[in-house]
Amino acid sequence: MSTENQIVIFETTGFPNPARIRAALAEKNALQDVSFVEVDVMNLEHRTSAFYAMNPLGTVPVLKTPEGEFISESTAITEYIDAYFEGASLTGRSPLERGIVHMMQRRAESLVMDAVGTYFHHATDGLGPSIETYQCSEWGQHQKQRAVSGFEYFNRLLANRPFVAGEQFSMADITLFYGLAFADFAKLSIPPALAHLIAWRERMSTRPCFSQQ
Ligand SMILES: N[C@@H](CCC(=O)N[C@@H](CS)C(=O)NCC(=O)O)C(=O)O
Missing domain, CATH: 1.20.1050.10 (Glutathione S-transferase Yfyf (Class Pi); Chain A, domain 2)
Structure with missing residues (x-):
């Protein structure tokens, strides 16, 4: 599947911060609208120059926007998801x-x-x-x-x-x-x-x- 023009989530299955992003996407009914890439933290894939180029702090999750920007920090990613997709607000309205x-x-x-x-x-x-x-x-x-x-x-x-x-x-x-x-x-x-x-x-x-x- 081509991930061009699509949101991509770099995550590690079973880890708590990436799980926050899946829950936010599920609340927005948007799990099917993004693609996921597994990062092998146990084999230090998050401490490579390729990964640091996406997130200098070397942590998952990271979100790649359709424009090719990288957003890390689970709260910031949740903000982005909340604004991007329809549905009940996860971050408050007023x-x-x-x-x-x-x-x-x-x-x-x-x-x-x-x-x-x-x-x-x-x-x-x-x-x-x-x-x-x-x-x-x-x-x-x-x-x-x-x-x-x-x-x-x-x-x-x-x-x-x-x-x-x-x-x-x-x-x-x-x-x-x-x-x-x-x-x-x-x-x-x-x-x-x-x-x-x-x-x-x-x-x-x-x-x-x-x-x-
Ligand atoms: N403040 C970051 C924390 C992210 C974080 O610590 N992620 C963990 C996985 S749950 C990680 O990448 N650990 C790898 C490491 O610290 O080497 C966020 O909110 O996303």
């Missing part, structure tokens, strides 16, 4: 909604996704010695505590609202959902007492964008 969605998305990223990621990459074997070329275990353990505080924060928040940013599903839910999936993978369990967070997650897991990718 100024107030947009501000709140971005605030909550960043909290989900910082307090859960990134905290879990730093714990995984620094305080465990992570993806193995060829990828984890620098580790600081103390920093990783500190971020583990930050992740647990993040779980507690979202548990309190979700006691009084159906979705992370309020009454509507948004990209903040996607980020938190895959942050928790990453926590499972890193064997960082959600304390059973966090009933609101656990109930939210159960509800989300039946949502087609998460269950039918």
Whole structure:
């Protein structure tokens, strides 16, 4: 299939940030409208000069636009997808909604996704010695505590609202959902007492964008 004039997503199957992009596309009913290219992170394909030319930070996902521009950072890619495709907004419509969605998305990223990621990459074997070329275990353990505080924060928040940013599903839910999936993978369990967070997650897991990718 020719990928000219089409959006291309460079991703690695099973990794949490690329999964955010599939969920955003699924919400927009647009999974069939883009093509996917697998990047073999375990064999360091993301640390080649060809990949750095697309994303100097050497991370997946990356989106190539029909004009040939490259967009990295899952939030930026989600913004692009949200604006490009029809359907319910993932990033908010009014100024107030947009501000709140971005605030909550960043909290989900910082307090859960990134905290879990730093714990995984620094305080465990992570993806193995060829990828984890620098580790600081103390920093990783500190971020583990930050992740647990993040779980507690979202548990309190979700006691009084159906979705992370309020009454509507948004990209903040996607980020938190895959942050928790990453926590499972890193064997960082959600304390059973966090009933609101656990109930939210159960509800989300039946949502087609998460269950039918
Ligand atoms: N802030 C970036 C993070 C991307 C990221 O860390 N991706 C991981 C996969 S989930 C990756 O490429 N890891 C490879 C590495 O760090 O060497 C985003 O939002 O997309």
